[in-house]
Amino acid sequence: MKVDKRNPWHWLWLGLMTFNALLAVLLRRFIASNNQVVLYGHKLNGNLGAIYRESLKYDELSLTYLTMDYPYYRQLKRQGISVVWAGSPQALKLIVRAKALISDHGLHSLVLLLDYSSLRFIDVWHGIPFKGFDKDDFKVQHRYDEIWVASEFMADLYEKKFGFKRQKLKATGYARTDVLVNPGKISRDELMREYDIPVTDRKVILYAPTWKQDDAERSLYPFGMVETEFLRELSQVAEEHSCIFLIRMHMNASQGSKQSENIYAVPADKYPNTERLLLLTDILIYDWSSIVFDFLLLDRPAIYLDVPPPFRKGFSLDGSYRYGEAVKDLAEFKLVIAESVETLEAGLPSIDEQRETIKTLVYQHYADGSSSDRACQEVLRIV
Template identity: 25%
Template structure:
């Protein structure tokens, strides 16, 4: 099977890595598409990759794995949506853009909603597989254990706290927590990691970089994949971000500010000045520990580390049954949008 790993944003690399490993280990061919503006961040430059859509047309793939919202309709191959997060409450998560033949969902919460939409639109299929980015939870959760121990030892600290806000201007807590993060860092038992979304406003990145340069137990993280920070942190601070669910699936406590989810099964507050108090509270009493089972069951009930394998095998079987689409029918407006976006 010939596949395209389609990367419009650099967060796609960590999502697609387990897929490319499975493809490689099982004799499948693959070509990375990397948007030119993120090529500098691409970690697999020694592998077969391109920034050219015309190269993708010539490649004539069987399947295109996309952890984003758009893909050129005129490319050959089954167009597979594999998603870039778990925040179903965010605007657009369940929007049908009609670019995809197959939606591979993370868990029952997502599957049921997309199946309802499938009945309405009747131009795509839905199969639940789990999400490949989280395969490491089932295969190597302790990968960074020694690194965590060394980090705590170097600061003579006891806990690692991760601050990972969303980039959305309407939802981000970044403008409101600068002084509160400083106050939290006055407790030297904490090491605070700052991890920002690739699309975060540069002005806020600069402000938090400055804070990290001034306070030794605050560390500004530059990794493109947040997985390491999720695995080593003891508690997460955020707002309305998919990273919340990724962290909850590790069975650890979360604190958010002004989260918009309809079902909040963690500590949420509208008072930014409560940050230090809430951190101390959640390290003392894990009030929401029992509630996290709902997240496990509904959002991602797969702990076997085989979601990437399920995705590839699902696509193989789907193509055997239905064949490989040469192109996808779209409205004129959608075609014009894609043509403009990918300069056709």
């Protein structure tokens, strides 16, 4: 859960979790741990969600998601998820007895257990970044016991650019990408209903920019356009080329995109499962968003906005890791969309040598649909 500093409920929930964390530090000295594993992140999605779902196949594993967000806790409870609210006595019991904790963001007040308990900490992170990180950006994760990454290539990046010790890094693949490699029997109509989109055979184009990052003046819309102008142009393109647009802003950005007959907002807070959204996507439009590295595995056309990067510290992976058609202005944007839709309608394959090169570099042999299972095997080793 992201803490809204203006929301008094969030402060209360954080305070209760902090109280539990402090008590757990004390009690763990006297109570033996069991084989339970805690999952902690903003939402039970991405790598955490994939590992949790895979763990249900193992009788030997007991994974429980911990959340500060009380309404979200109630929602997951109704779905039959093994979940505990962080402000409850059950949360205290869980973190006192757990053997390990797996996270994909920060820890909030659970950071107290890093230095003052035997709880093992594992990081699985939440995206392959363009953004330039350095050692200072991972001060908490440097204190973890293990860091699980997408490939040996990413392990090299973590060691050389982010300052991690190599012995802490383990290539498991990105668990959340398994569904992109092996989607199973997921129908297009089912996915459209899941995202509250009227069922249609029109091509689906996803617009997924990153947020302002380190540039406070950065716009979420390209070519100097404001939201109403940009959405009006998208609506016109949708009519002309019989397609629909989905708008997915970064979770840190405003979610105010309006909807029309041909444009649908699919914000992350309402629709947290990004991978299933990508399965529905025929064409991706991006700028510097890490979502494009997941989309790599679908071998579908992408269009990138040739706009300045909003990163104060430069790059982790630079512009040479972007693929697809580059567009610099509105005219190019509309032309490339038209050509991409026509190519798909004609049933022609999306051939992109740059995409294949990047996919091989970033994922190596780990994008095989078995990353969740490898992660669960690692959990078994730990517990």
